[in-house]
Amino acid sequence: MFKKALCQSHLSRTLLVLLALLTVTGCGKNAAGPVTAPIPVKVVVVNMFEIGEDEGDTAGEFQLWKERQQLSQRFAFPQSHHDLFLNPETGVLGMVTGMGTNKSASAVMALGLDPRFDLSKAYWLVAGISGFDPADASIGSAAWAEWLVDGDLMHEIDSRELPEDWSTGIFPLFSKGPYPEKRPPNLGEVFRINGDLTEWAYQLTKDTELGDDATIAENRQAFTDFPNAQRKPFVLKGDNLAGMTFWHGDYLNRWANRWVDYWTEGQGRFVSSAMEDTGTAQSLLYLDRAGRADYDRLMVLRTASNFTVPHPGMTAAESLLSEGEDYAGLQLSLESAYRVGSRVVDTLVEGWETYRDQMPYAVEAVQGE
Structure with a gap:
């Protein structure tokens, strides 16, 4: 009797494993369709959150990408936070990792090991909002990072x-x-991504015309001690501090600047504060070792939805509570992320016959000789 029950238990577990594999490999009831060979992906756009639906309502990080890049083919992704969406004509794949380093790391790892996709040549673009140091940029600005520093370890x-x-x-x-x-x-306190690719992305996009907002334009004039915060949104290079804690205030802002400076040995400059990018980098580093992805093809773009310090005349607590769930610069920063990031994505897709096997900065170096 016991032996029979044990066999049934083993059979049940085996069936569960087979069902899981069927779902992941495209044969499950929620799959996008049978897959006979891995789909070559050109660019993975990595967003961290969405608000409500993926289309037709208030936009989160994913919605503009889904609509404007025509990411229409859906792939069930039950092993992570959010289903995947592909444009089968361009080879652009969109993912939403969920918020925090734990979700970003697990989502990127799950995608990297997914047998439905060939990611060996894919470029990875993180495109998300964040808090910015007003010493460096204004609300709506976009920063390309080369250094990703962990704020939790x-x-x-x-x-x-x-x-x-x-x-x-x-x-x-x-x-x-x-x-x-x-x-x-x-x-895992510090990751350096491909500085040449970051510089290429910056040079390509540095003159991008970003949107503006009348209310934000008026409010930024109050930052009299921060000339960069008073500028119209612009594109810059600046590094990212990733931590699961949503911190805020002058004292912690000073810590963030010193922490990034310390771990990068003076080579990095704190600009943006978010939650996920070291998790994404860690998984891609492991996937690179396994031959499943190319860590050198990772790019990180963050845009300013809010500042990391209080507005003039406010305490840190008042500032945090006023911005905590409704960033004044949310829609402006989302638009900036798409305008800047899509120039990189479109350039890679249009030149794919070259960029599949050669980095764009290497191609430009040869052409410049």
């Missing part, structure tokens, strides 16, 4: 319990206090 002591000679209670793992001269081993 650390020791922390509450500021009310700091030793008198400590400048902060936040300091690296496996260290004896704030900012030791000898950096501890990198456990």
Whole structure:
């Protein structure tokens, strides 16, 4: 009796595994259709969230991409946050990872291991909103990052319990206090992506005309101590701090600048604060090792929906609570992400016969000789 039950248990587990494989490989009831060979993908657009429906209502990060890039072919993706959408004519694939490094890492890993797609030549474009340091840019601006720094892997002591000679209670793992001269081993605190590709994307898009908003234009004039915050939205290069905690305020903004400077050994500059990009980079690094993706083809574009410090005349608490769930610059920043990011995507697709096997910056270097 026990042996029979055990066999039935093994059979049930086997059937479950087979059903899962059928779903992933395109044979399940929710699949986009039978797949005989992996679909070659040219560009993966990585968004982090959507609001409501994917089309026809208030836009989140994904909606403009889905509509304007005509991502019409749906692929069930039950092993992650959100289904995948492909334009079968252009080879552009859109994904929504969910918010936070845990979801971005797991979603990118799940896609990278999905047998329905050939991602060996794919470029990856992260396109999302974030908080910006007003010292660097204005609401609606777009920043290309080369350095991605993690804001979670650390020791922390509450500021009310700091030793008198400590400048902060936040300091690296496996260290004896704030900012030791000898950096501890990198456990995922910092990722450097392909600087040549980042520079190429920046040069391609730096003169992109970004939208503006009358209310935001009026409000930015109050940032008299921050000339860059008073500018119309523009494209720049600047690096990203990724952390699961939505932090805000002058003191934490100073920490963010120093933390990025520390882990990049002075080569990076904090501009944008978000939650996911180190998770995306970590998974792509592992997928690269496995021959499933090319880490050197990752690009990260963040646009400013809000600032990381209070508006003049407001406390950090007042500023955070006023912006917490309804960023004044949300729609402007989403439009900027698409205008800037789509120039890169369209250029890669149009020149795919060349860019499939050669990086665009390498092609331009040869043409310039």
